[in-house]
Amino acid sequence: ESQLNPNYSFENFLEGDSNRLARSAGLAVAAKPGGTSFNPLLIFGGVGLGKTHLAHAIGVDIKDKYPEKTVLYISAEKFTQQYIDAVKKNNRNDFIHFYQIIDVLIIDDVQFLSGKTGTQDVFFHIFNHLHQNGKQVILTSDKAPVDMQDIEQRLLSRFKWGLSAELQSPDFETRVSILKNKLYRDGVEMPDDIVEYVAKNIKTNVRELEGAIISLIAQSSFNKKEITIDLARVIVEKFVKNTKREVSIDYIQKVVSDYFQMDIDTLQSKTRKRHIVQARQLAMFFAKKFTKASLASIGSQIGKRDHATVLHACKTVDNLTSTDKQFRKYVEDITKKLSV
Ligand code: ADP
Ligand code: MG
Structure with missing residues (x-):
């Protein structure tokens, strides 16, 4: 209730x-x-x-x-x-x-x-x-x-x-205690070096930390395999890969539009409203920075714009980053989100 x-x-x-x-x-x-x-x-x-x-x-x-x-x-x-x-x-x-x-x-x-x-x-x-x-x-x-x-x-x-x-993100010791506590509550035994290996490699999200341990236990019990450091390595790699999602232009648009709490259609729209224009310019800037796509390709994927618009967007973002504190914070925040 x-x-x-x-x-x-x-x-x-x-x-x-x-x-x-x-x-x-x-x-x-x-x-x-x-x-x-x-x-x-x-x-x-x-x-x-x-x-x-x-x-x-x-x-x-x-x-x-x-x-x-x-x-x-x-x-x-x-x-x-x-x-x-x-x-x-x-x-x-x-x-x-x-x-x-x-x-x-x-x-x-x-x-x-x-x-x-x-x-x-x-x-x-x-x-x-x-x-x-x-x-x-x-x-x-x-x-x-x-x-x-x-x-x-x-x-x-x-x-x-x-x-x-x-x-904040827990430090290594805390991550180890969280895992040990969880294992204890679930009545599962696991060698310390394996627990520490997982805790060392999954750093930013307790849910994922627990998720890795859960898959490790499941893998070993379904496949009747012993929990070894090799098995842990395979699982941790999957988790780290999953979190390090490949940065695509779609993903960048999603992160930027989520950050500004708008949807992707709005971000791509023709409007001249300042906050939307800025969001779009940031998406273009990050697409240039984090992908290998050409300016033309970035433009066509972000609201069907031409390469000159993308170039202009990148310059504007550079300028604003050095002159506008609030804007610099946007860039820093989004960079962090994209590099998780
Ligand atoms: P959030 O709401 O911040 O997204 P949750 O509260 O859902 O995160 O936590 C995610 C998982 O991590 C939960 O299973 C939670 O029990 C676990 N967790 C987070 N912090 C701790 C902690 N300090 N000790 C034990 N478990 C934790
Ligand atoms: Mg929550």
Whole structure:
């Protein structure tokens, strides 16, 4: 009913430098929901770094300590869907009322609200009501509030009221402990050198780290093979290859349009709106930088433009990168996304 997953507990959320602040803040909130200055508590970080796990852990712990409190976990996507349904059925007030009587509201992936002004509006009112009544709000996001786009200023400023805590990629030691803990819980034995080999090679995403171990176990049990370092090498290679997806022009357009939260059709469209033009120019720039395609071929794949347009785009990006700080950040962020 509260949608909490008991396996996502604090106990199972291994501590390391990469998550210490967020984890401790989570524990503090769980001890005194609504009674700390961490309200809202916003947990942010990249994909597969434990945001959902930690958000559940806080809820699970609160439910444990305060069984009488109503704790609700919901993804921002589902929240949005519910709101749209409520409006359709003329139940907007019921929807608001339902959320205003919750003691602890956990909303996962709030970046999903970007551009959705109606949902942002209703969330703003719910948030204010909960906050004024000393109720706890916990949010997760893939970005820090300063980097969020298309979220109303008044909501962003609320997000900054409490504490924003980042989850970073875990270091080697933490990755090893995460794997060992998982193996222990699953009752599987694996030699240390193999666990360490996996932890050494899969660095940026805990979900993939676990995925590699799961395939390793599956491979060895289906094929009745011993878990050896050679088998580990084959599997890790597959994972690393999968993550190092080949950089194609399609992929670049997808990454750039996702980054700016538009779809590829918009990115390719004829519009002269500045932010769309810039997104398109960035896609062209990265296509030039990361593929071997000719200017003409890049142009024809990114909205049927000619080679001169692509050349102009590359020069514009170069110029803006050296003169405009915000723009430089775009280039850096997208470069990171493309080089994972
Ligand atoms: P996110 O929501 O940030 O994309 P998740 O919370 O879904 O990431 O985490 C991905 C997987 O990694 C989950 O199975 C989660 O249990 C695991 N995980 C992440 N961080 C840790 C950690 N510190 N200790 C143990 N497991 C972790
Ligand atoms: Mg998540």
